[in-house]
Amino acid sequence: MTATATDLSRTETLSLFALTAACVALLANTFQGDGEPLIASLALSGIAFSATYSMIRWLGPTFMKAGLKGVDMSKHHKKEIPECMGGICAIVYLMVVIVFVPFPFYKDIVAATSGGGNRDVVLHVEHVEQGRFLHRFPHSKLASYLSAIISLQSIALLGIGDDLFDIRWRHKLFIPAFASIPLLVVYFVDFGVTSIVVPLPLRPYLGELLNVGFLYYAYMCAIAIFSPNSINILAGINGIEVTQSIVIAVLLALNDCLYLFTPYPHPATDSHLFSLYFLLPFLGVSFALLCHNWYPAKVFVGDTYCYFAGMVFVVVSILGHFSKTLVLLLIPQIFNFIYSAPQLFGLIPCPRHRLPKFNARTGLLEPSVTPWTPERQPKPPIAWALHLLHKLKLLRVTTDKEGKFVSTTNFTILNLWLVWRGPLKENRLAMEITAMQTVVGLFGLFVRHKLALLVFKEDNWALPT
C-alpha cells in the first residue's frame, strides 16, 4: 500500500468497524444505568480512534493538494507525504469531547429533575425539558469543562494557522499564551484560587496556605507556554512527537487512577475524573495518528499536534490542580529545552533544521552538527564551555590539528542520545527516547506520591466544586 492509497484495507475496515460497533454498544449501554461517564468516555475514545485512523488515510491527498505536505529527510526515497495531520486529530478530539459534555452531568440532570429517587429514563427526559428545576445543577463544573474546550479549540485554530503560514519562531512561542487566555479567564471568574500549599519546613514563616495572587496566573501562563512548545522542539524523527505525548498522557491517566481507586473517596476525585475525560479521547486520536506516523512515516503530524498535545496536558493539570505533577512528567522536555537554550537564544549558531543526520550509506541516524569555519570560531568563554560539555559527554566537539573547532553536535536531546549510543536506526532511536521518557515519568510519579509527603502534610487539596 502506498502513501497515496486512500482506501482502507479489508482487515483495517473490519477491525475499525468492529471497534466502532463495540464502542457504540458500550455507549448505548451507559444510558441504562447511571450514565457511567468514564465508560462513555472510553467508548467515545474508541470511536475517536476509528474516526481519526480512517480520516487520516482518506484525507491525505486532500491535504497534499492544499499544499500541506513535506519531505521526510531521513529516508532513502525522499517522497512527499501529507503534513499537519494533527489537525484531523484535533478536530475529531474536539467533536468527541463536545458530544461527551452531557455524560458527566447525567446524574445531576436526573437528580435535579426527578428528585433523585425516580430513575425512569422516559420520565427524566420529560422533566428535563421543563428546565425550571435545574437549580442544583453543577454549572461551575460545566463552565470549567467548557473553558477547557475553548482553550483547546483556540490552540487548534492557532496551530493550524501556524502550519499554514509558517509563523516565525519568536511569534510562535506566544501562540499557547493566547490559547490559555480562555482557561485563565474562566479560572479567574470561576475558581479564583491563587493560594499555594506551603511546604512543611516553611510553614512557621508563611503559614499553611500562601496567597501568591497575580503570580499564580503568571505561573499558569508560563506552564501553558512551556508545555506545548517543549513538545514541539522534541521533534524531528518519525513518531517521536506522538510517542512522547502518549507516554505523558498515559502517566497522567495513571496518576488520575491512583485517586479513583483509593479505599476512601478522595476529595480530589472529581478533578481527576475530569482529567481522564480529556485524556482518554486524546489517547484515542494519538494512537490512531501513531499508526500512520510511526517509522516509516506515511504522514507528518505538524505543529498543530504538538501544540494541541501540550495544551491538553496544560488544561487537565491546571483545572485538575496538579500542574506540579505535569512538570515532573515533562523532565525530558525540560532538559531538552535547557540543553537547546544556547542555540535557541543565539549563543551558538542555530541551523534551520537540527534533526539527526541520515547517513544514506548505513541507513542509520547520526548526530547532526553545526560547522565552524576557521574564520568564525566561538568566543573564548563559549569555547571553554563547549570543551567542558565535551568532557562531560554532553556534546561531541571535533577540532582540527591546531585545536580550532570544526564542528559541534547540535544541542537537542536526540543528537545527545546519538552521541551517547552511537548511530542508531530511526525507529530504534524513537523507541529508546520513548522508553527513557517512560522511566523518567514513572520516577517523577514516584517522587510525587512517596517523597512529596516529606515536605507536604496532605497528599492533595480538594477544591470546592
Add this chain to the structure above:
Amino acid sequence: MTATATDLSRTETLSLFALTAACVALLANTFQGDGEPLIASLALSGIAFSATYSMIRWLGPTFMKAGLKGVDMSKHHKKEIPECMGGICAIVYLMVVIVFVPFPFYKDIVAATSGGGNRDVVLHVEHVEQGRFLHRFPHSKLASYLSAIISLQSIALLGIGDDLFDIRWRHKLFIPAFASIPLLVVYFVDFGVTSIVVPLPLRPYLGELLNVGFLYYAYMCAIAIFSPNSINILAGINGIEVTQSIVIAVLLALNDCLYLFTPYPHPATDSHLFSLYFLLPFLGVSFALLCHNWYPAKVFVGDTYCYFAGMVFVVVSILGHFSKTLVLLLIPQIFNFIYSAPQLFGLIPCPRHRLPKFNARTGLLEPSVTPWTPERQPKPPIAWALHLLHKLKLLRVTTDKEGKFVSTTNFTILNLWLVWRGPLKENRLAMEITAMQTVVGLFGLFVRHKLALLVFKEDNWALPT
C-alpha cells in the same frame, strides 16, 4: 496604494491608533464603576475593528503565499487578491469575546465576594481570590456564554477547513450542523426548555405552552444549518456578504435595544444584553472587513466569514430565545434560497458560478444565464414553469424563432434584481440589495413588535436565569 501594499497609510495609522486609544481608555474606565459590560463590549468592538483592519492589510500577502487567493471576475484587470479574510475576522472576534468573559460577571463577582456593599476594588480582588464564596455566581449564564463561544470556534475551524480544502457542496451543507452541536448540547444540559408559546387562536386546543420536545432541537438545528448557508449563497459581488450580515446584525442589535430601554425592567433584558455582547464585536470586525471588501474589493471574505456571520446570528437568537425574530430578518435570504432551489436541487442545470456577468464593454453587471442547446431542452412541465416565471417577471427567458429555449437567467436574487433594474454597476447593485435587506428587515421587526401581539398575549417570555 495597491492590493499588495501591506503598510497602513499615515492617516490610517493615526485614525486606528486614536480609535484604539479611545477604546482602551473607555475600557479602563469601566473598572472604576460597576464594570458596565455594555460599555466594555463597545470599547472592545472598537479595538476589534482596529485589529481586524490592520491585520487584513498586513496578512494579505501571507495568505496569498499559502495559496488562499482568488481572481475577481467582475473587473477589467483580473488580478489575484487574498481570499478567506473572514478567517482573520473570526480569530479577532473570538479573542475579543473570550477576553470579554469576565466583564458581564464583574457585578456578580463583587456581590458574591464582598457581600454586595463593599465596592473597593482592591478589596474585591483579594476576596475573589479566596474562591470559596462564589456560590451565588451565575454559572448557568457563564456556561451558555461559553457554549456560544465553542459553537463559534467550531464554525471557524470548519469554515477554514472548507476554504482550504474546497469541500463538496453536499458536505458543506452540514458544517453548521456540526458547529451547532455544542450549542444544542449545552442547551440540553443547561436550559432544556422545549416548550413554545401557543398563538392565541390555538390555545383552546393546545394550552398556553406546548412542549414540542425533540422537535424543538430539530428546529434549532434547522435554523443553525439554514442561517449560515443562506448567507453563503447570497454572494458573488464585492461586499454583499458583509453588508447583508451587517444589516442583519444592526437590526438584531436594534431589536435588543428595544428591550433595554423599556420604562420597566423587561424580563428578557439579560437575554438581549447577552445578544448585544456578541453582536457588537461582530459589527466591529465586519466593518473592518467591509473597508477592504467593498467595491473595488482588495480582499475576498471566504466561506469562513459567511458561515461565521450566520452562526453568530444563530447563537444569539437561540440562546436569547428570539429565533423567530431572526427568521423575519432573513426574509431576503429565505427568498433567495427558495428561488435558488430549482438549480440547487438539479431541476435546472446549475453552472459552477452563478454570479452576475460582467460586461467588460459597459463596465456593468448583467444577469448571468444558463444556456439551453436545441438538443437539450427543459421537459414540458419545467418549460411551462419557466414561461410562467418569465410572465411574472421572476425570470428572463430567451427563446429562438421556433420557441426553443436559448437561455434563462440564473436563479439568484442578484440576477433577478438585474432583470428588474437592468444592468447596474457592481457597487450600485450591492447598495440596492443592502437597502432592500434593510427595508425588509425593518418591516420584519415592525411585524414582530406590532402585529405579533395580535396572536400572542405577551411580548416575550422570560427565562429563569
